[in-house]
Amino acid sequence: xxxxxxxxxxxxxxxxxxxxxxxxxxxxxxxxxxxxxxxxxxxxxxxxxxxxxxxxxxxxxxxxxxxxxxxxxxxxxxxxxxxxxxxxxxxxxxxxxxxxxxxxxxxxxxxxxxxxxxxxxxxxxxxxxxxxxxxxxxxxxxxxxxxxxxxxxxxxxxxxxxxxxxxxxxxxxxxxxxxxxxxxxxxxxxxxxxxxxxxxxxxxxxxxxxxxxxxxxxxxxxxxxxxxxxxxxxx
Amino acid sequence: xxxxxxxxxxxxxxxxxxxxxxxxxxxxxxxxxxxxxxxxxxxxxxxxxxxxxxxxxxxxxxxxxxxxxxxxxxxxxxxxxxxxxxxxxxxxxxxxxxxxxxxxxxxxxxxxxxxxxxxxxxxxxxxxxxxxxxxxxxxxxxxxxxxxxxxxxxxxxxxxxxxxxxxxxxxxxxxxxxxxxxxxxxxxxxxxxxxxxxxxxxxxxxxxxxxxxxxxxxxxxxxxxxxxxxxxxxx
Numbered sequence: 001x002x003x004x005x006x007x008x009x010x011x012x013x014x015x016x017x018x019x020x021x022x023x024x025x026x027x028x029x030x031x032x033x034x035x036x037x038x039x040x041x042x043x044x045x046x047x048x049x050x051x052x053x054x055x056x057x058x059x060x061x062x063x064x065x066x067x068x069x070x071x072x073x074x075x076x077x078x079x080x081x082x083x084x085x086x087x088x089x090x091x092x093x094x095x096x097x098x099x100x101x102x103x104x105x106x107x108x109x110x111x112x113x114x115x116x117x118x119x120x121x122x123x124x125x126x127x128x129x130x131x132x133x134x135x136x137x138x139x140x141x142x143x144x145x146x147x148x149x150x151x152x153x154x155x156x157x158x159x160x161x162x163x164x165x166x167x168x169x170x171x172x173x174x175x176x177x178x179x180x181x182x183x184x185x186x187x188x189x190x191x192x193x194x195x196x197x198x199x200x201x202x203x204x205x206x207x208x209x210x211x212x213x214x215x216x217x218x219x220x221x222x223x224x225x226x227x228x229x230x231x232x233x234x235x
Numbered sequence: 236x237x238x239x240x241x242x243x244x245x246x247x248x249x250x251x252x253x254x255x256x257x258x259x260x261x262x263x264x265x266x267x268x269x270x271x272x273x274x275x276x277x278x279x280x281x282x283x284x285x286x287x288x289x290x291x292x293x294x295x296x297x298x299x300x301x302x303x304x305x306x307x308x309x310x311x312x313x314x315x316x317x318x319x320x321x322x323x324x325x326x327x328x329x330x331x332x333x334x335x336x337x338x339x340x341x342x343x344x345x346x347x348x349x350x351x352x353x354x355x356x357x358x359x360x361x362x363x364x365x366x367x368x369x370x371x372x373x374x375x376x377x378x379x380x381x382x383x384x385x386x387x388x389x390x391x392x393x394x395x396x397x398x399x400x401x402x403x404x405x406x407x408x409x410x411x412x413x414x415x416x417x418x419x420x421x422x423x424x425x426x427x428x429x430x431x432x433x434x435x436x437x438x439x440x441x442x443x444x445x446x447x448x449x450x451x452x453x454x455x456x457x458x459x460x461x462x463x464x465x466x467x468x469x470x
Contacts, residue, residue: 071306179411
C-alpha cells in the first residue's frame with residue numbers, strides 16, 4: 001500500500017473505533033437506565049431507553065457498511081482485516097445488548113399496574129451490577145486491545161450464570177408462595193434472562209477482542225455451570 | 236473485471252449459496268426435532284439437536300470468512316457486494332435459529348422429571364408450526380431472490396406474536412390454577428419466547444432478501460401488535 005493509502009486506511013479504522021466507543025457508551029447507559037426504570041417503576045425513563053435504541057441500530061448499520069467498504073477498497077490483510085471483522089462483530093453484539101436493555105425497559109412500563117414483590121427485584125439488581133461491570137470491562141479491553149483482560153471477562157460470565165440460577169429459584173419460590181406474584185415474577189424471569197443474555201454478548205465481545213489481539217480464536221466451549229432453569233446457552 | 240475473475244467470483248457466490256442452503260436445512264430440522272423432543276419427552280432426540288448445533292456454528296464462521304475474503308479479493312460493487320453482505324447476515328440469523336432450537340431441546344431434557352400439563356404444550360405446537368412454515372417460506376424466498384415472497388413472510392410474523400400472546404395468557408392461567416404447574420409452565424414460557432425469537436430471525440432474513448433483491452432497505456418498524464406479556468421486540 002502507498003503511504004497515502006495507509007493514512008486513509010488508518011483514518012477508516014479510527015472512525016470505526018470512535019463509532020464503537022459511542023455504541024458502547026450508549027449500550028451501558030441503556031442498561032443502567034433500564035434497571036433503574038425497573039426498580040423505581042419509572043415509565044418515563046423506560047420510554048427514554050426504548051427511544052434511544054434507534055440510535056444504536058443506526059450506528060450498527062453505519063459501522064457494518066463502513067467496515068465492508070474499507071475491506072472492499074483497501075483490501076487489508078491479516079491484522080487490519082481482523083480490525084474490520086472485529087468492528088462488524090462487536091457492533092452486532094452491542095446492538096443486541098441495546099435490544100435486551102430495551103426489552104427490560106418495556107417490561108418496566110408493563111409492571112406499573114402489577115402487584116409488586118419488591119424483594120424479587122433484589123437478585124435482579126445483583127445480576128445487573130455484574131452484567132454492567134462485565135460490559136464496562138470488555139469495552140475497556142477492546143479499547144486497549146488487551147487479550148488478558150478480555151479473557152478475564154470471558155471467565156467471569158460463569159458468575160452471572162450462577163446468579164441467574166439463584167434468581168430463577170427465588171422467583172419460582174415467590175410464585176409458589178402466592179399466586180398473585182405469578183404475573184409480576186414472570187416478567188422478572190424474562191428480565192433475568194435478558195440480563196444473562198447481555199452477559200453472553202459481553203462474552204462474545206471478549207472472544208472477538210482475543211481474536212483481534214492474538215489472531216487466535218477462543219475455544220468454542222465456555223466453562224459453564226448449567227443447572228435447573230438454565231437450559232439456555234448463548235444469546 | 237476480467238472474464239476469469241468473473242467466473243471465479245461466480246464460483247465464490249455459488250459456494251456461499253450452497254452453504255446457506257445447508258444451514259437452512261439443518262436449522263429447519265433442528266427446530267422440528269426440538270419441538271418433537273419437547274412434545275414426546277424424548278431426551279435422546281433432544282440431545283441430538285444439541286449436538287447438531289455445532290455444525291451450524293462451523294458453517295456460519297465458514298460463510299462469514301468466505302464472504303469477507305470474496306469482498307477483499309474481488310472488490311465487488313452494488314448487487315454483488317449485496318450478495319456477500321446478505322450471506323453474512325443470513326448465516327448469522329440461521330445460526331441463532333439453531334441456538335434457539337437448541338435452547339428448546341435443552342428444556343426438553345429438563346422437563347422429563349416435571350409434573351406435566353400436556354394441554355399447555357398445544358399452544359406451543361401451533362407456534363412451532365407457524366414458525367417452521369415461515370422459516371421454510373423465507374428460505375425459498377432467498378433461494379429465488381423473491382422480494383414479494385419475503386415481504387409476505389415479514390408481514391405474517393404478527394400472527395406468531397399474537398399466538399405467543401395467547402400462549403402466555405394460557406400458561407399464566409395454568410400456573411395460577413395449580414402451583415404444581417409453575418415450574419413446568421415456566422420452562423414452556425421460555426420455549427414460547429424462543430419460538431417467537433425464531434420468528435424474529437426469520438423476519439430479519441426476509442428483510443435481507445428484500446434488500447438483496449431490490450437494493451432498498453425495509454422500513455425499520457414492523458407492524459407489531461404488542462400487548463401484555465410481550466414486552467420484547469427483536470431477537
